[in-house]
Structure formats: C-alpha cells, structure tokens
Amino acid sequence: MYNRNQAEQQICDFLRSTDQVLLLTGTHQQEKHPLALRAVLSEYPAPATVLFRTNHASHYRDFLRPVLPLQKKPRPGVPIRVHGAYELFVDTMNRASWGSTPRAIDVAVLYPIDSYKADTGTESVQDVQFRGAKKTFLITWTDNRDIAWTNHFAPVHVVYDAEAERPDYHERVRELSKAPLADETLTRLPKYAQSIPHDHLIRVRCSRCRSTRWARMNMPYPGEAVLHSAKTGVYWARCLKCGMTADEHTKWYR
Ligand SMILES: [Zn+2]
Numbered sequence: 654m655y656n657r658n659q660a661e662q663q664i665c666d667f668l669r670s671t672d673q674v675l676l677l678t679g680t681h682q683q684e685k686h687p688l689a690l691r692a693v694l695s696e697y698p699a700p701a702t703v704l705f706r707t708n709h710a711s712h713y714r715d716f717l718r719p720v721l722p723l724q725k726k727p728r729p730g731v732p733i734r735v736h737g738a739y740e741l742f743v744d745t746m747n748r749a750s751w752g753s754t755p756r757a758i759d760v761a762v763l764y765p766i767d768s769y770k771a772d773t774g775t776e777s778v779q780d781v782q783f784r785g786a787k788k789t790f791l792i793t794w795t796d797n798r799d800i801a802w803t804n805h806f807a808p809v810h811v812v813y814d815a816e817a818e819r820p821d822y823h824e825r826v827r828e829l830s831k832a833p834l835a836d837e838t839l840t841r842l843p844k845y846a847q848s849i850p851h852d853h854l855i856r857v858r859c860s861r862c863r864s865t866r867w868a869r870m871n872m873p874y875p876g877e878a879v880l881h882s883a884k885t886g887v888y889w890a891r892c893l894k895c896g897m898t899a900d901e902h903t904k905w906y907r
Pocket of ligand 1: 859860861862863866892893894895896897
C-alpha cells in the first residue's frame with residue numbers, strides 16, 4: 654500500500670537528494686500535487702523560485718487552493734509570495750505562456766502530465782531544466798495514459814494511492830487506470846472512429862459487417878475485467894460503420 658505518509662517521506666527524501674526528477678503517480682487524483690507542493694514550499698531550502706505548470710489557465714486557482722489561500726486569480730508573471738520565503742509562478746503547458754515566467758527557477762511542478770504527449774512532455778521538461786530547475790515533479794491525474802516518455806528523465810517514482818483513506822474511490826480510479834487506449838492505437842484509429850470520445854471506444858465483431866469494427870459503448874470502458882464479467886445487457890455498443898448493436902461483450906477488446 655502506498656499511503657500519504659510514505660509518499661510524503663519519499664518526496665522529502667527526494668528534495669534532500671541529488672536526484673532531479675520525481676514522477677508521482679497513484680489513485681489519489683486531486684491530492685498528489687498538493688502533497689508535492691506543500692513539501693516543496695516547506696522543505697526546499699529558501700529562498701526559492703517555484704514554477705507550477707498546469708494544463709489550463711482556468712485551473713490555476715482550483716489546483717492551488719488546497720495549498721495556498723489565494724486572494725487574487727494567479728497570472729503568469731505575477732509571483733505569489735509564500736511564507737516570505739518562496740516565489741511561486743504559474744504558467745501552462747502551452748508554450749505561449751512560457752515567456753511570462755522567470756528564466757531561472759529552482760523547482761518545477763508539472764501537473765497533470767496526462768495532458769502531454771511524448772514530444773510536448775519532453776519539450777516542457779527540457780524547458781524547465783534549461784531554466785535551471787534542480788527539482789522537477791511530474792505528476793499524473795489518472796494513470797491511464799502512456800507516460801513512457803518520462804523514463805527518458807530517469808525519475809524517482811513515488812506512488813500515492815487513496816487505498817488507505819478512501820478504499821472505494823481507490824478501486825474506481827484503479828479501474829479507470831486499466832482503460833488506456835495506447836498511443837499506437839490512437840494513431841491508427843480509422844476515420845469513422847476518430848470523432849468518438851476515446852473512453853467510449855471498443856472493438857467488436859459486427860455481425861452485419863462480418864468484420865471487426867470500432868463501436869461506441871453506452872458507457873465509458875470500465876476495464877477488461879469488469880466488461881468481460883458483466884451481466885448481459887449492462888454494456889452495449891453500436892458499430893460505428895453500420896449502426897448494428899453488438900452483443901457478446903465478453904469478446905470485446907481495445
Ligand atoms: Zn457493422
């Protein structure tokens with residue numbers, strides 16, 4: 654079990670080590686980045702400049718609120734002063750925002766890295782390292798993406814699961830985590846399936862097309878174990894080519 658105390662300890666160890674990159678995964682979707690930020694904003698030797706890079710400007714406030722009481726909406730280029738010891742800056746994964754944040758930083762926290770592809774993620778990490786980041790945190794929201802690109806940076810891997818605090822929630826998120834569509838699959842999706850939300854996509858044997866087709870599920874893909882053991886009629890899917898409803902959910906796959 655990977656609980657809060659363990660994860661916190663490992664993050665503090667990382668901050669005192671010579672390691673540069675930490676990958677933080679686990680089922681506690683909204684609690685991982687506050688854990689990392691709190692540790693940075695108390696344990697990292699002050700004074701220090703910290704960059705929080707997230708996927709969209711509309712998320713600055715929500716993502717930072719668990720850690721900092723914010724009077725104003727954070728903006729790139731405007732430092733948030735913390736305990737008189739740290740300056741926290743925000744920007745987004747969109748390069749256009751990078752010009753507003755300092756060229757020299759000490760720590761970078763990138764969250765959620767689910768929004769990155771291999772090339773954009775690599776570019777973003779290289780950018781913060783170019784700014785001199787001595788510690789870089791790469792933090793996932795849900796672990797259902799291919800984040801193999803992070804291996805390139807040889808991160809220390811820390812896991813923070815919700816299992817001990819919220820077992821039901823932990824199980825639900827774990828099921829989600831079993832449901833990724835591999836990058837490979839995504840790049841090979843035929844045109845007729847491309848506009849469908851990925852979590853609803855499934856491959857079925859279509860009796861009318863007499864072929865394997867992509868189909869749209871009535872519910873998000875719950876992971877193979879749940880799908881294959883479900884009662885008949887709980888999940889159904891419509892062939893995206895001909896509209897035929899497919900049965901035999903025990904044979905569907907992604
Ligand atoms: Zn069909």
